Amino acid sequence: MPAIITAIAPGSPAARTRVAAGDALLAINGHLIADVLDYRFYAAERVLRLRLRRPTGREYTLRLRKEQYEDLGLHFADGLMDNQRQCKNKCIFCFIDQLPPGLRPSLYGKDDDARLSFLFGNYITLTNLTEREVQRIIAMRLSLVNISVHTMNPALRVRMMRNPKAGESLALLERFTLAGLDLNIQLVLCPGWNDGAELRFSLEQLLALPGGRVRSIAAVPVGLTRHREGLTQLRAFCCAEAGLVIDCIGEMRDRAAELGLETEICPSDEFFLLAQRDPPAAAYYGAFAQLENGVGLWALLRQDVLALLADADAVAALLAQVPADTPRRFTLATGRAAAPLLRFLVDECAKVWHNMEVQVIAIQNRFFGEAITVAGLLTGEDICTQLAGVPLGAEVLLPAVCLRHERDLTLDGRTLAELSTRLGVPCKVVENGAEPLLDALLGIVEEKSV
Numbered sequence: 072m073p074a075i076i077t078a079i080a081p082g083s084p085a086a087r088t089r090v091a092a093g094d095a096l097l098a099i100n101g102h103l104i105a106d107v108l109d110y111r112f113y114a115a116e117r118v119l120r121l122r123l124r125r126p127t128g129r130e131y132t133l134r135l136r137k138e139q140y141e142d143l144g145l146h147f148a149d150g151l152m153d154n155q156r157q158c159k160n161k162c163i164f165c166f167i168d169q170l171p172p173g174l175r176p177s178l179y180g181k182d183d184d185a186r187l188s189f190l191f192g193n194y195i196t197l198t199n200l201t202e203r204e205v206q207r208i209i210a211m212r213l214s215l216v217n218i219s220v221h222t223m224n225p226a227l228r229v230r231m232m233r234n235p236k237a238g239e240s241l242a243l244l245e246r247f248t249l250a251g252l253d254l255n256i257q258l259v260l261c262p263g264w265n266d267g268a269e270l271r272f273s274l275e276q277l278l279a280l281p282g283g284r285v286r287s288i289a290a291v292p293v294g295l296t297r298h299r300e301g302l303t304q305l306r307a308f309c310c311a312e313a314g315l316v317i318d319c320i321g322e323m324r325d326r327a328a329e330l331g332l333e334t335e336i337c338p339s340d341e342f343f344l345l346a347q348r349d350p351p352a353a354a355y356y357g358a359f360a361q362l363e364n365g366v367g368l369w370a371l372l373r374q375d376v377l378a379l380l381a382d383a384d385a386v387a388a389l390l391a392q393v394p395a396d397t398p399r400r401f402t403l404a405t406g407r408a409a410a411p412l413l414r415f416l417v418d419e420c421a422k423v424w425h426n427m428e429v430q431v432i433a434i435q436n437r438f439f440g441e442a443i444t445v446a447g448l449l450t451g452e453d454i455c456t457q458l459a460g461v462p463l464g465a466e467v468l469l470p471a472v473c474l475r476h477e478r479d480l481t482l483d484g485r486t487l488a489e490l491s492t493r494l495g496v497p498c499k500v501v502e503n504g505a506e507p508l509l510d511a512l513l514g515i516v517e518e519k520s521v
Contacts, residue, residue: 083144158183223276287360297440313345375505400464406446447472451485
């Protein structure tokens with residue numbers, strides 16, 4: 072379907088032409104425009120020849136000049152300028168299949184769209200890429216490609232993803248690396264399926280891809296909710312099994328170093344917590360290529376907070392913004408996984424600012440099941456129920472990942488205002504990072520308070 076222009080940005084290159092809202096953009100410099108990737112790639116040049124079509128059906132061509140990479144200024148009704156590609160897999164570990172009914176409709180969507188990978192960092196499985204899309208990715212040199220691989224064993228990948236194309240699509244990894252594209256790889260590990268010898272095989276195969284183009288490999292434990300009726304029987308990693316995953320990855324990190332590869336191979340933070348081992352220092356994670364996957368978040372926050380507290384000038388600047396003799400009593404609520412780190416950081420902050428009295432409360436995830444420990448999957452109901460009757464102090468601080476940015480709603484549709492009303496104290500959101508955390512602990516930040 073042609074991309075219909077809905078608006079033209081004032082002062083933009085397109086605004087200096089006769090193009091109008093309602094026109095359809097057909098081609099740029101002779102290249103058909105199928106979606107946002109085509110548009111952004113071909114509109115980057117200085118000299119453009121646009122082929123368009125009026126609502127009446129009459130086609131016309133116009134030429135314009137602009138700065139290279141300057142935004143052309145056309146707006147479209149849909150961000151992708153095309154239908155979103157839906158996931159065609161039925162993975163045995165799919166988290167969306169484990170959601171109970173009654174949540175916001177947007178939570179049940181399953182995308183597997185390469186365009187979203189390049190625009191927003193989403194992971195794709197490669198199983199629904201057409202040959203045209205593969206060739207376009209290579210021609211446009213669209214690195215990084217974020218790929219959910221899970222296993223390099225083709226037959227096992229078919230079984231785990233329940234898609235007959237899951238095995239053959241692994242061949243695209245070699246095509247991409249031979250073309251010089253860099254890859255980020257995700258492995259969702261299920262005990263008894265793709266850990267142990269299968270994990271070692273997958274890592275060996277990934278390190279053997281041409282050109283050393285695999286930038287990072289993240290191993291993440293399967294997330295299991297209590298809503299798995301009718302689904303494949305899976306279990307969580309036990310302490311010993313999680314330790315074996317960490318040890319295997321450690322051996323493969325050494326192998327990569329021997330081969331002269333710079334591939335970051337890391338377990339997610341959750342594996343260290345499951346194994347009851349302290350997560351490593353920040354240097355272990357290199358460039359933190361997969362923070363969004365929960366890989367290195369613990370180490371980075373710990374490093375950055377301690378560095379700020381060790382900076383006398385930074386501490387003085389912070390303390391200058393708060394009353395020296397005013398006690399500050401409040402509650403910090405989070406998921407079970409992050410609670411130990413936050414308690415440690417709060418204790419370190421209290422050594423610098425003695426008037427701070429904060430309790431860190433780990434919220435049990437009763438909605439999804441207590442095996443789910445991350446703060447980003449807490450519901451408003453669990454937060455309110457478990458904080459009810461607790462002396463909370465002047466306010467409650469919540470991690471920003473508890474709320475979805477479109478309307479500041481929790482997973483179960485509660486607003487920040489509702490949480491504040493039910494708890495009887497203002498609830499405030501703390502963005503991720505050392506500086507936002509310290510500002511919130513000292514009461515400097517007042518964003519999103521109710």
